Amino acid sequence: MNVEISDLTRRFGRTRAVDEVSLQAGAGVFGLLGPNGAGKTTLLRMMATVIPPSSGRLRLLGRDPGSYGPRREIRRRAGYLPQNLGYYPGFTVAEFVEYFALLKDMPPRQVPRAVAAAVEQVGLGDKARARLRTLSGGMLRRAGIAQAIVNQPELLLLDEPTAGLDPEQRVAFRALLRELGERSTVIVSTHLVEDVGAACREVALMDAGKVVFHGTPDELTARGEGTGAAGDAPLERGYSAVLAAARSATAVRS
Amino acid sequence: MTAAATAPVRHLPSRAGGAVTLSAARLLRIELRRSAMPLILPVIAALFWFDSYRFATGTPPYWVLRTFWNMGQGRSFVDFAPFVAGMAAWIGSRDGRRGTADLMAGAVRARWAAQLAAWAAAAIWAAGAYLVFVGVMFAVYAHQGLQGSPPWWWVAVGVATVTAFSAAGFAVGAFFPSRFAAPVAAFGAFLALFVSVGRGFGHNSTWSLILPTNARGNYQLVSGIFYPYLPDLPIARLMFLAGIAAAAVGMLGLPARAGGAWLRGAAAVVTLAGVAAAGTAIGLARTAQLTPHGVVIPALHDAANDRPIAYTPVCAQAAGVPLCLNPAYRRYLTEVAVDLRPVLAEVAGLPGAPTRVAQVAGQYTDGMFEFEAGVAVSITGSPPVLRVPLDSFNTLPSATGGGPKSAGPGSGAQFDQELPLLAVHMFVGAGNGAGTPAQQAVQAAMLQDAGLAFAAQAQALTILGLPQWAPLDDQGLVGGSASAAGPGSPAGPVYAAARRFAALAPATRHAWLAAHLAALRSGQLTLAQLP
Numbered sequence: 001m002n003v004e005i006s007d008l009t010r011r012f013g014r015t016r017a018v019d020e021v022s023l024q025a026g027a028g029v030f031g032l033l034g035p036n037g038a039g040k041t042t043l044l045r046m047m048a049t050v051i052p053p054s055s056g057r058l059r060l061l062g063r064d065p066g067s068y069g070p071r072r073e074i075r076r077r078a079g080y081l082p083q084n085l086g087y088y089p090g091f092t093v094a095e096f097v098e099y100f101a102l103l104k105d106m107p108p109r110q111v112p113r114a115v116a117a118a119v120e121q122v123g124l125g126d127k128a129r130a131r132l133r134t135l136s137g138g139m140l141r142r143a144g145i146a147q148a149i150v151n152q153p154e155l156l157l158l159d160e161p162t163a164g165l166d167p168e169q170r171v172a173f174r175a176l177l178r179e180l181g182e183r184s185t186v187i188v189s190t191h192l193v194e195d196v197g198a199a200c201r202e203v204a205l206m207d208a209g210k211v212v213f214h215g216t217p218d219e220l221t222a223r224g225e226g227t228g229a230a231g232d233a234p235l236e237r238g239y240s241a242v243l244a245a246a247r248s249a250t251a252v253r254s
Numbered sequence: 255m256t257a258a259a260t261a262p263v264r265h266l267p268s269r270a271g272g273a274v275t276l277s278a279a280r281l282l283r284i285e286l287r288r289s290a291m292p293l294i295l296p297v298i299a300a301l302f303w304f305d306s307y308r309f310a311t312g313t314p315p316y317w318v319l320r321t322f323w324n325m326g327q328g329r330s331f332v333d334f335a336p337f338v339a340g341m342a343a344w345i346g347s348r349d350g351r352r353g354t355a356d357l358m359a360g361a362v363r364a365r366w367a368a369q370l371a372a373w374a375a376a377a378i379w380a381a382g383a384y385l386v387f388v389g390v391m392f393a394v395y396a397h398q399g400l401q402g403s404p405p406w407w408w409v410a411v412g413v414a415t416v417t418a419f420s421a422a423g424f425a426v427g428a429f430f431p432s433r434f435a436a437p438v439a440a441f442g443a444f445l446a447l448f449v450s451v452g453r454g455f456g457h458n459s460t461w462s463l464i465l466p467t468n469a470r471g472n473y474q475l476v477s478g479i480f481y482p483y484l485p486d487l488p489i490a491r492l493m494f495l496a497g498i499a500a501a502a503v504g505m506l507g508l509p510a511r512a513g514g515a516w517l518r519g520a521a522a523v524v525t526l527a528g529v530a531a532a533g534t535a536i537g538l539a540r541t542a543q544l545t546p547h548g549v550v551i552p553a554l555h556d557a558a559n560d561r562p563i564a565y566t567p568v569c570a571q572a573a574g575v576p577l578c579l580n581p582a583y584r585r586y587l588t589e590v591a592v593d594l595r596p597v598l599a600e601v602a603g604l605p606g607a608p609t610r611v612a613q614v615a616g617q618y619t620d621g622m623f624e625f626e627a628g629v630a631v632s633i634t635g636s637p638p639v640l641r642v643p644l645d646s647f648n649t650l651p652s653a654t655g656g657g658p659k660s661a662g663p664g665s666g667a668q669f670d671q672e673l674p675l676l677a678v679h680m681f682v683g684a685g686n687g688a689g690t691p692a693q694q695a696v697q698a699a700m701l702q703d704a705g706l707a708f709a710a711q712a713q714a715l716t717i718l719g720l721p722q723w724a725p726l727d728d729q730g731l732v733g734g735s736a737s738a739a740g741p742g743s744p745a746g747p748v749y750a751a752a753r754r755f756a757a758l759a760p761a762t763r764h765a766w767l768a769a770h771l772a773a774l775r776s777g778q779l780t781l782a783q784l785p
Contacts, residue, residue, distance in 0.1 A: 050356050
């Protein structure tokens with residue numbers, strides 16, 4: 001298992017953004033669903049070793065990110081696309097990707113080829129020399145994905161990767177996800193349940209910092225059948241049904 | 255986006271030092287290419303042109319004079335530093351403003367390493383621009399045939415100043431990442447330089463010598479002509495500025511998010527080393543002494559720098575008296591001869607009259623342009639030699655006919671008055687003071703004969719700071735005690751006696767001086783005893 005999480009908690013003051021979450025993920029695309037404020041981004045930031053957990057156990061790629069050496073090794077082998085992608089407007093696409101490739105400690109002689117491949121993979125080959133300030137939101141998102149995959153990561157963490165992409169780009173991106181999932185663990189946080197249905201082998205649904213569902217997209221779809229839950233698609237109805245059930249259980253407990 | 259399989263480039267960790275160096279070089283290349291620092295350079299270039307270069311164009315054609323304003327007094331530092339600090343703060347605040355903190359935090363390389371690359375690029379642009387601007391200015395000066403030698407040490411101080419301000423500004427931006435970081439850093443830098451300049455003019459405390467725009471003792475007018483520029487103070491300032499830069503850059507690596515424990519330890523060492531260097535430099539400055547040829551810091555001083563620069567003088571004749579100057583002053587040889595000719599002719603054959611005129615290096619006691627009046631020109635030796643330190647005349651006519659900043663186009667005439675005035679003042683034995691009324695009267699009469707009218711003498715005396723009751727003039731010449739008495743108004747008794755004496759036939763006057771010169775010099779004669 002590339003991702004092993006047990007009883008993971010992250011507090012911000014009195015708020016438990018992630019509350020005793022336990023998950024495991026191996027190779028393939030893993031979808032992380034949930035409404036705004038469910039804790040998906042906080043969980044991904046912990047997996048990206050950007051912030052440490054408050055408690056619980058986290059092992060990534062067989063290593064404990066709590067120690068300096070293993071954490072560096074995890075970072076070397078991981079890719080991360082934050083929800084709010086920061087970028088330097090004066091950089092070109094290629095420079096932006098190269099910059100983070102170098103910060104990921106890639107062997108410098110491999111960097112130019114890896115950068116070209118990553119930029120090509122996200123369909124920005126013809127924009128490689130364009131300044132980031134001249135790109136549309138969708139193109140920027142793709143540049144962000146390129147920096148995340150430039151090191152051919154074994155663990156790829158994507159926070160809302162399809163935000164801002166047009167339908168054609170989203171279809172292409174799902175194909176890319178499936179390809180990446182064949183050799184890596186890809187964890188995708190998203191609101192868009194159709195992305196999960198199309199690309200994910202497993203899915204976890206988070207609400208209020210907890211995982212309220214963990215299974216396959218088909219199992220999530222099945223949860224919505226016959227419940228009359230809101231949603232235009234079967235997966236959406238499953239999503240709504242699980243959330244509704246979790247919230248009513250929480251209300252009963254409190 | 256394409257799902258087409260691309261050959262995997264999965265890599266192995268790079269551990270070799272060569273790979274680290276190459277990575278750092280590539281990061282630096284990207285940062286150099288995209289640094290925002292060049293955006294501010296046109297503004298600095300314009301400021302440099304008007305404030306540093308053009309401001310000094312009217313000064314006489316000597317390296318030490320032409321570069322005093324822009325390097326010795328640090329105008330070129332002031333032109334650069336606030337803008338560099340502001341732009342560096344803008345660059346330093348980049349991660350905070352652009353929201354790249356998560357990306358940086360998740361990278362293998364320490365955030366400090368990325369920050370160092372960004373700062374280094376900014377510093378290279380700023381210091382490089384400084385070198386280019388100063389290089390162009392020096393090339394123009396060299397083309398103009400300036401005499402003496404360029405103040406290379408001060409160029410190094412300038413580079414260090416720009417670098418230190420870029421580091422300090424970058425640190426401000428990194429620690430307080432907002433859009434206000436840049437203006438705050440720029441204003442802070444301007445304030446620091448303003449205080450530094452102010453301390454240079456108003457304070458005698460030796461520690462403040464370490465401040466880069468403190469002009470006290472920076473330059474002596476003999477530097478690069480009679481004696482080498484003393485490197486003591488520049489070395490101390492380089493230590494101080496390098497220390498500031500190291501401390502600022504080191505501080506960036508101290509926060510937990512900057513990197514691992516080892517790296518933060520290294521950052522702490524860099525910071526402490528920087529603070530230690532800056533503190534040591536301040537300590538060294540406190541031991542500084544102003545000597546006749548510049549500021550000496552005993553721990554840094556090399557006695558070899560006290561040796562005068564060898565030269566072969568250029569000579570002419572003035573009223574039959576040989577007159578020799580340092581070859582750097584060749585352009586003034588004829589003018590000096592013309593100015594001294596009437597005085598030398600007047601005193602020829604008298605006891606103690608100069609048999610030779612020689613240029614000597616000025617003796618400085620209190621920093622740039624400041625010397626003890628009366629020590630400037632002397633008549634000493636046997637046979638007597640009139641020793642003239644021309645470098646102490648900050649009214650040397652310039653290449654363009656004007657003088658420095660405040661002297662204006664009249665400075666050529668002023669120069670013509672000063673030489674005979676000082677020579678006569680020494681000849682009558684007035685020394686450093688006003689002289690006795692009889693000495694003042696004889697001096698006035700001799701100056702009248704030399705072409706300096708009675709009515710113009712009071713102003714000429716005041717400008718020179720002679721005698722010592724003269725007030726401080728606008729060029730920094732030192733006035734003296736208010737208790738000393740001067741010759742008074744041109745209508746007073748001193749000038750009345752002077753008019754009587756001047757009205758005598760030259761032969762009569764000469765004969766009287768031959769008979770009474772010793773008494774006049776010793777101060778034993780009164781006004782009534784003058785013919």
